[in-house]
Amino acid sequence: MNQKEVTIAKPVMLDKNFFSGHSVDCVILGFEQGEIKVLLLKWKAFEKWSLPGGFIGNDEDLDKAAIRILQERTGISLPFLEQFHSFGDVNRKGKESFLSEIKSLIGHDSNLINWISQRFISTGYLSLVNIKKCNLVPDELSERCEWVSLNNVSNLIYDHNEMIKMALQKIKMQLNYLPIGITLLDSKFTMKELQLLYQSILGKEIDRGNFQKKMLKLDILIRLEKQNLGGAHKAPYLYKFDKLKYKKLLKKGFGYIN
Amino acid sequence: MNQKEVTIAKPVMLDKNFFSGHSVDCVILGFEQGEIKVLLLKWKAFEKWSLPGGFIGNDEDLDKAAIRILQERTGISLPFLEQFHSFGDVNRKGKESFLSEIKSLIGHDSNLINWISQRFISTGYLSLVNIKKCNLVPDELSERCEWVSLNNVSNLIYDHNEMIKMALQKIKMQLNYLPIGITLLDSKFTMKELQLLYQSILGKEIDRGNFQKKMLKLDILIRLEKQNLGGAHKAPYLYKFDKLKYKKLLKKGFGYIN
Numbered sequence: 007m008n009q010k011e012v013t014i015a016k017p018v019m020l021d022k023n024f025f026s027g028h029s030v031d032c033v034i035l036g037f038e039q040g041e042i043k044v045l046l047l048k049w050k051a052f053e054k055w056s057l058p059g060g061f062i063g064n065d066e067d068l069d070k071a072a073i074r075i076l077q078e079r080t081g082i083s084l085p086f087l088e089q090f091h092s093f094g095d096v097n098r099k100g101k102e103s104f105l106s107e108i109k110s111l112i113g114h115d116s117n118l119i120n121w122i123s124q125r126f127i128s129t130g131y132l133s134l135v136n137i138k139k140c141n142l143v144p145d146e147l148s149e150r151c152e153w154v155s156l157n158n159v160s161n162l163i164y165d166h167n168e169m170i171k172m173a174l175q176k177i178k179m180q181l182n183y184l185p186i187g188i189t190l191l192d193s194k195f196t197m198k199e200l201q202l203l204y205q206s207i208l209g210k211e212i213d214r215g216n217f218q219k220k221m222l223k224l225d226i227l228i229r230l231e232k233q234n235l236g237g238a239h240k241a242p243y244l245y246k247f248d249k250l251k252y253k254k255l256l257k258k259g260f261g262y263i264n
Numbered sequence: 265m266n267q268k269e270v271t272i273a274k275p276v277m278l279d280k281n282f283f284s285g286h287s288v289d290c291v292i293l294g295f296e297q298g299e300i301k302v303l304l305l306k307w308k309a310f311e312k313w314s315l316p317g318g319f320i321g322n323d324e325d326l327d328k329a330a331i332r333i334l335q336e337r338t339g340i341s342l343p344f345l346e347q348f349h350s351f352g353d354v355n356r357k358g359k360e361s362f363l364s365e366i367k368s369l370i371g372h373d374s375n376l377i378n379w380i381s382q383r384f385i386s387t388g389y390l391s392l393v394n395i396k397k398c399n400l401v402p403d404e405l406s407e408r409c410e411w412v413s414l415n416n417v418s419n420l421i422y423d424h425n426e427m428i429k430m431a432l433q434k435i436k437m438q439l440n441y442l443p444i445g446i447t448l449l450d451s452k453f454t455m456k457e458l459q460l461l462y463q464s465i466l467g468k469e470i471d472r473g474n475f476q477k478k479m480l481k482l483d484i485l486i487r488l489e490k491q492n493l494g495g496a497h498k499a500p501y502l503y504k505f506d507k508l509k510y511k512k513l514l515k516k517g518f519g520y521i522n
Binding site for chain 2: 025026027028062064065066067068069071089091092093094095096125127129178179180182183259
């Protein structure tokens, strides 16, 4: 048995007592250069990417496991994090189980191999974060983490593509109850950035005038000084959210119809 | 060991190989006499009620388990059924585990007792049904099933009250994407019945004129003959849903702001 391989594996599955048959996967979304991006991990042993995920301690609440996993990968400790769906198909791992590749990472301890080869139901959590505030750290089985534009997501491991699709669908359905702008944008932003954010989440063009009218009507924006672009161009106004009003309205539902 | 007790238990937990540590609970809602009602089961051995639930076959998809459980309790085979949340707190069973009462029902087989005493993560499913179309059958551990008005729900077992609360919250958040009317109402209904349904789901009064205007604007209602009340009262119109338009709009989201 390769000593190095075992060292890699232990922190993930053996150092703690993990709850059998249940895992957590996180769809962590950020917004950069006018695009929604998802945090993905590149595996060490093979050319595949996956969502950040992990197991649940025997004495750990499901929600707490998700908070811990998010924190371990991004350094964010007070996240917006919400469960969106549990994935429980018998064959959700698909035909390729990557078992031999995973063995090369975790060693050949048969108990461990049996444990991770069993059926897992995985609960998906959605997190919305400000990319600039993240300090990315790959897990023990991954080479690196990256923010990947939704348009560039490859064939992920297991049912992780479906997880992202489902998370985006839930965002659309609960648009009026999710803190979209306040989590994903910087503290100051232009109306255009806010519109681009909604466009990329809804996956469609939105009329500029209508959008601005609706957003201003919500009474959650504070208009700041004009952005100084240092040129002859007409500078756009900067806005920030009125946090108190934002929170209050979020509870009630924004009432923004997409 | 009491033979009768074992006979009761076997179909529930031993006849099939069930997936360890994960269960399903169903919040099944109907609408009757202007009220939302939830389907509850009264335990055989003790004075407690719970949501219909069950375990997941080792070779059974999570969603399929929920469909089966719903069908076993209500006879409904083509339901509206959607997962809404998984409950995974370590202490979700609370202080009262009812273990001695449950033992009196399932016998004292220590394997079985250990199996059901372990930690379970439970996935909650929401179903919206027409009460008249249900054929209620209690499970092996229950004395009877009943439709209970939301206002009359007692202290249920484990975290089942929280499950109902969470299901109702999700309904409000996803109101525009759930087939509220078409699942819960009879095929013909008055505008007042539709309004009462929305009122009881939202838990608040809705202005009659506004509601009617919004609903008609959605263009999913077909107006039928006036209801014959056989008296001198002004008879209200009956409506039915245009199923094709209803389905199409549901996909897009109703755009009904509560």
